[in-house]
Amino acid sequence: MATVDDPRTIEFDVRTDEMLVNMGPQHPSTHGVLRLVLRTDGEVVSEITPHIGYLHRCAEKIGENLTPRQWIPYTDRMDYLAAMNMNLGWALTVEKLLKYGPPEKGRHLRVIISELGRIASHLVGMGAYGLDLGTFSPFLYAFREREKILDLFEEACGARLTYSYLTVGGATADLPPGWLQKCEAFLDELEPIVDEYHALLTTNAIFIKRTAGIGVMPQEMAIDFGTSGPVLRGSGVDHDLRRDGEETYTAMYDGYAFEVIVQKNGHYPKDHDYPAVPTEAVLGDCWHRFYVRMLELVQSIDLVRQAIDRYSRSEGSYGEPMKLNQKLPKGEVYLETEAPRGQMGFYIVSNGEAIPWRVRARSSSFCNLSVAPELCRSCLIADVPAIVGSLDIVMGEIDR
Amino acid sequence: MNQIYWPSVFFLIFGALACGFAVAVLLTANIVRMAFYLVLSLAATAGLFFLAGQDFVGAMQLLIYVGGTLVLLIFGVMLTSQERFVSMKTMAGDWLIGLGAGAALLFLLVIAATSVPNWRGRDAAEVQQMQVEKTAAPIAMGLLGARVDQINEPAQANIVRSGYLLHFEIVSIHLLVVLIGAAYLARAKRKPASVPTT
């Protein structure tokens, strides 16, 4: 029995009961089939427990029964919002095992496609975050632009969601004629629209109130939990696999000019073009994670422009896809790439057959989601979608 | 009977509604339903005020009493959220005490109502002659402390000054006490057990 002398005793607190509430798996703002069990006391959430596995499709086990090229469509279905980047990660991992890669032209093609994929993914991340905070319009604005990227992808590979375009050794096809012009026209269109997004969300007073100072994740916590991507950089950790990754991956960005989007000395790279960080925002909060995504989006536009320039200047083939039933060399290999949501790693153990002996994937969303229970300690119910949304998870990637 | 006196009919309807729902409050065991019936009963009482041409008092009834019951409802929900539709059983002894208190109150009211000469029943013709002043101002002024309806009676100059201010203040202090009491009842000392320790 607590006594009044006990400093932890709250005298005259309203006597309310705790409730366990299921948020999801069918809930408008859990980004798919995530299930969060909230322990709430009135509006205050004392604890959340994520339950995952509702979208488990045994993708890794299937990968142990298929050749690497046959498994590419399954990587599409992992992070289905950035399927191109999933294709790329898998292709690079197999290439690392095979010790060969695409020629120069294929390299630039991959940069174009994967950075466009990053733009498309961050557009959804931005729009869906608006939905989490209760504003519907930015979502449709984001999809308006995303549709144009999907049009471009459709023209290149015939699919709009699950592309299977980038493949081991290059791509399944070259870009069609006239594609580059369309892509450039789209980029010119998109760049000024980013300001619109900033006006609607980033600088909106209510948006800042809802995100600044909410779900603050210190640097150490971000590293301890193995977060990656914009979630990690939002906490001020200067880490981007496009620069810091393995040679197999960074070689793709060889000669490209880009800066890692991370706050240094209170400034983001090139932040004079974009809204200033509000005074309420703390490094590592939801606002910063969102802002990093917005700046990465702009940077990807720049990267695609550079890549288009190089691609159009390079000669020769875009690459030679590996044969469907080509034997893999014995050995094991692991490679991480910088997918839009963070470090996407693939692991292959081969015993010399055409079909790998073991296939595993390391999901960025999985690690990013693991911080959610820490961030949602004694927050309000309304903050739960704000925090989980700012982690920008995709359940297809977590459950695989 | 050549003509029905319609205000009386409506008076009976509203009165019956008010009494009926008041009985329903007594007979229901569920606290939220109880509050709901209480709302309906009070709303019917507001209807009586509107019928009497006292719009201000009627609207006041809606805003304060019905709105106040809302708070009661919130408390009901808040305190019983764990065991939904909590049943409240009344002991036989409580019934007796309640009946006794109720009867005493009713007796007092009847005595009071019949002892004031002005309140004795008038016949319909006389009532129809009366001009009901459709204005809230006298009541409002009365609450502020000035009986404007008696302003032309210089002999009673004191009444002009006093109005209902004192009664109003007593009632409001009483309500404040009730409010604090309700808050006190709802609160309890406890440890912050909700914060998990991992």
Add this chain to the structure above:
Amino acid sequence: MGAFFDQYLPTWLAYTLAGLIHVGLIINLVAVGALIFIWLERKISGRIQDRLGPTRVGGKFGWLQTLADGMKLLTKEDLMPEGADGFLFRIAPYVSFGASITAFIAIPFAGGDYPWIAQRVNTGVFFVIAVLGLEVFGVILAGYSSASKWSLFGAMREAAQVVSYEVPLGMCAVVPVLLAGSMDLVVIGDQQAGWFTNWFIFNDPATFITFWVYFTCATASVNRAPFDLAEAESELVAGFHTEYSGLRWSFFFMAEYGSMFSVSILASILFLGGWHGPIPIASLLHVDGTYFGNLLGCLNVLFKGTLGVAIMMWVRWTLPRLRIDQVMATCLKYCTPIAAVMFLGAALWQYALPGRNFFGLSRAPAAVYNVSEGWSAGANAAIEKSAPVETVNAESPTPVAVVLTQSNRGG
């Protein structure tokens, strides 16, 4: 209208008929209004979001879309959760809807000597606000009886929000009452007759600010974005109406649109001249007071009300939702103090610049109504009689005298 029928029909039939016509008109106003507003909301949100909105049902602009939706809702199964309190669950939508339409009883659509109003209530402003506050009952009952935790959350949020926002809302509504010297909506509207310079919103800086505070509080009290916490779909699934389906669900929606419309009309009467347009067309055409003039006025009120609703929609589709503590802070830390200060400001302005309006730039017209209540003629006489005594006593004026000077503004 009752008196009109009384000439031709037996009394009981005449008044029953008049009552039925009034009620029918009001219910239709809310129902048809909801029909139009839902279509409007779809169109507005569509245009805001770079979409077209409905385009097919009923011809060019999809103007029958809501009717099609209504048909769909009619045919849907009327579901009730197993653990629900059936009686309260079933009755809750009607409580909300009933409160929403009851508010229209006291709302005038045209003024003058024969105002278009179902029942002229002497304390119209007060009545409308009191009745609108009852809508929350349906929401709480729905949330409680649904046997769903999300519904309960929504209901508790709504209760906390509406109870809090009634305070600043009432304070803002009192400012025009102070200027007009009456709580009768017909009187308040007619005090603003003439050009838009006579509108109370432009009366002085305090009323100008009050209008915006009122509109904010009204948006919050009818539970619209950015204050739509009770049905916050990203947090509470659908809040208090999570478990509702079909026609019962649509009753909640009609109630919501009904109260949006009524607070907007109330805003237009309190601050924007009501049936007196920016340009007094009716009096320029010398038709004021006639049926045609009233019709113009009615259209004017409906237009202003619709405009208010459209602005609420515009806000809804632009802004993110506030958090519950921020909603409460907005009410208690900003709206309530601002409203209180503006009330004082408006009173002091009246005291400093009596008989002037439009920020003190122009002279207020002679009041259409003699605001002095019936009792005040006698009261004035009494005070005049006792005035020498008062001055001899050198006491401060009695409360009666203070209020009388105020209520006789411009009269």
